[in-house]
Amino acid sequence: MGILVLIRHGQSIWNAENRFTGxxxxxxxxxxxxxxxAAGVILQDVNFDSAFASGLKRAQRTADIILDTNKHWDxxxxxxxxxxxxxNYGDLQGRNKQECRDQFGDAQVKIWRRSYTGIPxxxxxxxxxxxxxxxxxxxxxxxxxAAGETVLVAAHGNSLRSIVMEIEDMTxxxxxxxxxxxxxxxxxxxxxGVWTKVELN
Numbered sequence: 001m002g003i004l005v006l007i008r009h010g011q012s013i014w015n016a017e018n019r020f021t022g023x024x025x026x027x028x029x030x031x032x033x034x035x036x037x038a039a040g041v042i043l044q045d046v047n048f049d050s051a052f053a054s055g056l057k058r059a060q061r062t063a064d065i066i067l068d069t070n071k072h073w074d075x076x077x078x079x080x081x082x083x084x085x086x087x088n089y090g091d092l093q094g095r096n097k098q099e100c101r102d103q104f105g106d107a108q109v110k111i112w113r114r115s116y117t118g119i120p121x122x123x124x125x126x127x128x129x130x131x132x133x134x135x136x137x138x139x140x141x142x143x144x145x146a147a148g149e150t151v152l153v154a155a156h157g158n159s160l161r162s163i164v165m166e167i168e169d170m171t172x173x174x175x176x177x178x179x180x181x182x183x184x185x186x187x188x189x190x191x192x193g194v195w196t197k198v199e200l201n
Contacts, residue, residue, distance in 0.1 A: 002145025002190045003198070004167075005046065005152045006160055009062040010035035010183040018097050022089035022123065025056050035183025036062040040069030042200055043185055047072040049149035052141065054156060055082035062183070063154035083136040086156035090123025116172035126175070130162035137163055145190040157182075167195045 010032030014021040028036065043066055051073075053063040060080065067073045092100055092112070101109045111118035119125045133155075144151050155163075157180045165175045167188055189196045 002148055003046075003150040004141065004145055004188045004190060005043065005048075005150070005185050005200075006163065006188075007039055007062065007066070007152070007154050007185045008157050008160055008180045008182050009056075009058040009154060010039075010065075012058045014094075015182065020089040020092040020095055020097060020100070020120075022086055022093040023056070024093050026058060028058050028061055032058070032062070032182065033065065036065035037069070039183050039185050040066040043152075044069050044071050046070065046152075046200075047150055048152050050076065050144055051078045051152040051154070052084065052136075053078055053080055053154040054084035054086070054159065055080055056085055056156070059084070059154045059156060063152060066152065066154070079140070081136050081140065083132040084153065084155040084159050087126065087129040087158035088122075088124040089120050091121040092123065114176045116175060126158060126162055126165075127172075129158055130165070133159050133162045134166055137166065142190065168197070 009028065011029045012021055012026045012032055013029045014026045016029045016031065048067070048070060051063055051067060053060045063078055067078070097109070112120040116126045141151055141153065160180045161175060161178055164170070164178065164180070170178065185200055187198045187200050189198050
């Protein structure tokens, strides 16, 4: 039995400004730092064997803050994998979300943000994001879980949505409504290919 703990990075500076971030390497806001610290308190007694983060510093810093608080972490290596990066929002990156709604309409922006197949101009759909996150999950993380490890993964709203969709066997229709809040850890037990959501005490 292995345990997978997923966490979306704390609020970023552009989250706070209501801007599309995507692949732009934006740091945590002061609130995001506090969220990461609070997550660290929740996870301080979890005995992590390994940790993964995306190639973006907001996820890496969140993981660093959590592991610095952890009572068992022995300063092992954190594995950085760009396949865990946020969905690429293409031409929308850096733009205010409300300004995009004003220009393109609420319905279109919702399709770009939340649907499984909608592709922002020059960017990725959630389906395309899953095409890179799931190989990372199955090639790098699941073997560790199968060996009984407890693994931390710090990533992003949409990269984690693609993973949660797989783990919880969600449909493209149901994933549209799934929110992944910043700084809130989620845990799953993995046993012989079966995922079970567990509560963190």
